Amino acid sequence: MKYHGRVDVSPYDALLFVSFGGPEKPDDVVPFLENVTRGRGIPRERLVEVGQHYFDRGGKSPINDQNRAFLAALRSDLAASGVDLPVYWGNRNWDPYLSDAVAQMRADGVERAAVFATSAYSSYSSCRQYRENLFEACERSGAVEDAPVLDKLRHYYNHPGFVEPVVDGVLASIADLPEAERDGARILFVTHSIPTAMNEAAGPDGGAYVAQHLDVADVIAQRVAAERGVTHEWDLVYCSRSGAPHIPWLEPDVNDHLEELAAKAPEDGGGSAVVMCPVGFVSDHMEVVYDLDTEAMATAEKLGIQARRSPTAGEAPRFVAAVRDLVVERAAVERGEATERAVVGSRGPGPDRCPAGCCFNQRSQLPTLAGADSPQYSE
Ligand SMILES: CC1=C(CCC(=O)O)c2cc3nc(cc4[nH]c(cc5[nH]c(cc1n2)c(C)c5CCC(=O)O)c(CCC(=O)O)c4C)C(CCC(=O)O)=C3C
Ligand SMILES: [Fe+2]
Structure with missing residues (x-):
């Protein structure tokens, strides 16, 4: 406008x-x-x-x-x-x-x-x-x-001005993968874990934190598919779990999820390439540079998974x-x-x-x- x-x-x-x-x-x-x-x-x-x-x-x-x-x-x-x-x-x-x-x-x-x-x-x-x-x-x-x-x-989270740069970032990260890996790449949408009870109380009717992430992840995945002519499987995963160990927080953790993907055969949804999209974050702050760029990247490397981390809206x-x-x-x-x-x-x-x-x-x-x-x- x-x-x-x-x-x-x-x-x-x-x-x-x-x-x-x-x-x-x-x-x-x-x-x-x-x-x-x-x-x-x-x-x-x-x-x-x-x-x-x-x-x-x-x-x-x-x-x-x-x-x-x-x-x-x-x-x-x-x-x-x-x-x-x-x-x-x-x-x-x-x-x-x-x-x-x-x-x-x-x-x-x-x-x-x-x-x-x-x-x-x-x-x-x-x-x-x-x-x-x-x-x-x-x-x-x-x-x-x-x-x-x-x-x-x-x-x-569902304003086009927030979503569009994230979509472009995912597309750029897919393009940055080796050519043979691009079409099979899985998108891991990553956000900050919170206690499951906090999600249950989120928004006016509860559950809004997860529901909002799933909704925007679906939009981003659809736009990426439309742009590339290829459908990419995706998951919503979490990072930065804190709190006492006996209190349940949202799962799976991004590292555990990478382990799981590495253990599966490709026909069962396993994969050798992922794009981690930190859709839960607004800028590339500490959770992104440590939890994803440092920790999750090391996990992916150890597992032989090709990984890219796409930019935040920033x-x-x-x-x-x-x-x-x-x-x-x-x-x-x-x-x-x-x-x-x-x-x-x-x-x-x-x-x-x-x-x-x-x-x-x-x-x-x-x-x-x-x-x-x-x-x-x-x-
Ligand atoms: C949902 C969410 C966001 C996203 C929304 C938003 O952006 O607000 C977020 C962002 C951030 N969280 C940040 C840093 C930290 N969060 C912590 C602790 C916690 N975060 C929680 C949740 C979230 N956090 C929760 C439930 C805790 C447990 C303690 C509690 O119930 O409050 C701790 C303590 C250590 C630990 O417990 O891990 C630190 C240091 C930084 C700054 C990064 C930088 O310095 O670049 C940012 C942007
Ligand atoms: Fe935090």
Whole structure:
């Protein structure tokens, strides 16, 4: 879509970009992990292991530089499209912190902001916890009632601007395999494992985390098939399992799944080539560079499987433009105007305001913003 002149994004006077955060140097690693895992019952050994992944890479996560690049691209896209909105950046777990961003917004007189989170799917960890953190950030700088109203944009896992760069990435990774392996390559869609109970409570009706991934994986596989004229088998697999061993998390783990594929004959769905598509992640952050590029790649090599890892949406211009479109769409909705909603797959666009109890977590029960029961929405 081409915009002419200034685009009406009222009632918004800002855009708030929220991300996970990550360490920038070795001294940050332990306090960062403490921020992430406070009160979450993560075993000591797991923390030492994950800490080592950061130390092995100079104590620096790639996520902050990726967010800086995304923000630069987003600001240029907004300016070039006639969308006049300041963009603020706040992380849940590391500097620049979300509470500082919200305090700055208050100081600057921001009254209402659209909120984009670098997390595309529904679940406690990937949505509701962000909404709890929005509440907490507002509360820290004064009364929640007179903080800027924060409208979290709808989930975008099924927005074409998120999906299209991922499809192109899978196609490029298939093309990068040896020619004889391409047509038989299996696509492994990879996402972050979460406790099975967290998936059961995900979304308004439960099960949304897995259902959303399956839906978008099917779209991507169909588009790849249409483009190549070859149908590729695919599976949804998981990485980054954490927590106590007796608590069930989503399976199969990507490494176990590779072992299983290697043990099967080709006619039983075994295979000698895979493309790992990290569809659950928005940028090539630590889960991608460690769990996939380092660990799963080593597993594949050991098993004699040809593997490629396809890129995340990252700062692809279509994804950046999708953020702008979501803001323009939501602004129209909040003004009470009819608007088109770009969407792919079979689930339709998600709700603008998460219903009360959406992605509920028995163990947390903290107040949230941006849901139908938000104290900011009691007009
Ligand atoms: C669903 C999901 C996403 C995707 C959605 C989203 O992006 O939000 C995600 C992203 C990320 N997770 C990240 C890092 C970590 N996650 C941890 C722990 C956990 N993640 C969980 C879930 C998710 N996590 C869960 C259920 C836990 C257990 C503890 C708890 O119940 O909260 C731990 C502690 C160690 C461990 O337990 O493994 C770390 C260090 C980083 C930063 C990467 C970087 O630095 O580049 C990113 C983007
Ligand atoms: Fe995580």
